[in-house]
Amino acid sequence: MSGGKIMLVGIGPGSHDHMTHRARAAIAESDVVVGYVTYIKLVADLLEGKEVIRKGMTEELDRAVNALERAREGKKVALISSGDAGVYGMAGPTYEVLFQAGWTPDSGVEVEVVPGASAINACAALVGAPLTHDFCSISLSDLLTPWPVIARRLDAVAAADFVVALYNPKSGRRTQQIVQAQHLFLRHRKPDTPVAVVKSAYRRRERIEFTTLAHMSECDIGMLTTVLIGNSNTFVRHGLMVTPRGYANKYELHGDGSTREGERPGRSLSTGLLGWMENLRADHAEGQSISALALRHKLPADYIEAVLTAPIVEVTPEAASTEESEA
Numbered sequence: 001m002s003g004g005k006i007m008l009v010g011i012g013p014g015s016h017d018h019m020t021h022r023a024r025a026a027i028a029e030s031d032v033v034v035g036y037v038t039y040i041k042l043v044a045d046l047l048e049g050k051e052v053i054r055k056g057m058t059e060e061l062d063r064a065v066n067a068l069e070r071a072r073e074g075k076k077v078a079l080i081s082s083g084d085a086g087v088y089g090m091a092g093p094t095y096e097v098l099f100q101a102g103w104t105p106d107s108g109v110e111v112e113v114v115p116g117a118s119a120i121n122a123c124a125a126l127v128g129a130p131l132t133h134d135f136c137s138i139s140l141s142d143l144l145t146p147w148p149v150i151a152r153r154l155d156a157v158a159a160a161d162f163v164v165a166l167y168n169p170k171s172g173r174r175t176q177q178i179v180q181a182q183h184l185f186l187r188h189r190k191p192d193t194p195v196a197v198v199k200s201a202y203r204r205r206e207r208i209e210f211t212t213l214a215h216m217s218e219c220d221i222g223m224l225t226t227v228l229i230g231n232s233n234t235f236v237r238h239g240l241m242v243t244p245r246g247y248a249n250k251y252e253l254h255g256d257g258s259t260r261e262g263e264r265p266g267r268s269l270s271t272g273l274l275g276w277m278e279n280l281r282a283d284h285a286e287g288q289s290i291s292a293l294a295l296r297h298k299l300p301a302d303y304i305e306a307v308l309t310a311p312i313v314e315v316t317p318e319a320a321s322t323e324e325s326e327a
């Protein structure tokens, strides 16, 4: 048993104010701190008396190997990542190196992942509240992921109306990925969809630019930029980008008297899945075909068929009263 430990520490976006208490404590209790040179600079004042291993940008696996070597010597090692170590950070590569080296959770080297505020959280906070509904992130870095895979994901999330954070949007060599992303998004989203371009969030050169999907690729975008693309409901008001949570429309009819997808007049939109299933069965019983329903709801016909043939689930008044809060 070595008694060593690897702490995969997310140091947050850059400023000490946005580093967690646990991240700071993990660095304080470590004997060795390993990280990319820029991240080491961000925590320079916390490093006194520690062995510091500075690595270049492409040396991720080396950082993990060094951390394991020192931990096997019985040392406590803080392996630092910006933002969150598990979001395009060192947590994954480190576990891969550990598994390859035959490490198991009880083989003498403890591992702790210390969460941090990722760029998506930091940038969202700076521009308002763009992530209040479903969102996802996509890295435009094609160094480790083939471009067609990235392009398919961009196309899918653009069509699915997610709010999207683009990490690694551009570098000196990778200049066309953001143009391609814009092209794919414009196939599904309006040109005036709000976009926020956030550079160096919570760092010295912080810069925020509001633009639209049509002009996104013309913005000043670099290695330390995250691009936030709104969904079809996202708006900008008083310099703040906001995606509605949905409450305002919860019981609303459209102006023309029609209802929203799959709902019937007079019915609360909060009926959700069960209400939708009930309406679907009613529409089918009234003669609407499975293919017509699939087209109307933009869902696969075999899924519609599965819903129509699923057993009916009754919600008891007691179960309904225990509905959880969504805030």
Ligand SMILES: C[S@@+](CC[C@H](N)C(=O)[O-])C[C@H]1O[C@@H](n2cnc3c(N)ncnc32)[C@H](O)[C@@H]1O
Pocket: 013, 014, 081, 082, 083, 084, 085, 086, 087, 088, 089, 117, 118, 119, 120, 122, 123, 166, 167, 168, 169, 198, 199, 200, 201, 202, 203, 222, 223, 224, 225, 226, 227
């Ligand atoms: C290799 S990823 C690391 C992500 C990091 N682990 C996180 O959770 O934020 C690097 C990318 O994160 C984003 N990023 C990191 N720090 C940022 C900051 N302070 N402001 C804006 N974007 C940032 C940029 O998109 C950058 O290209």
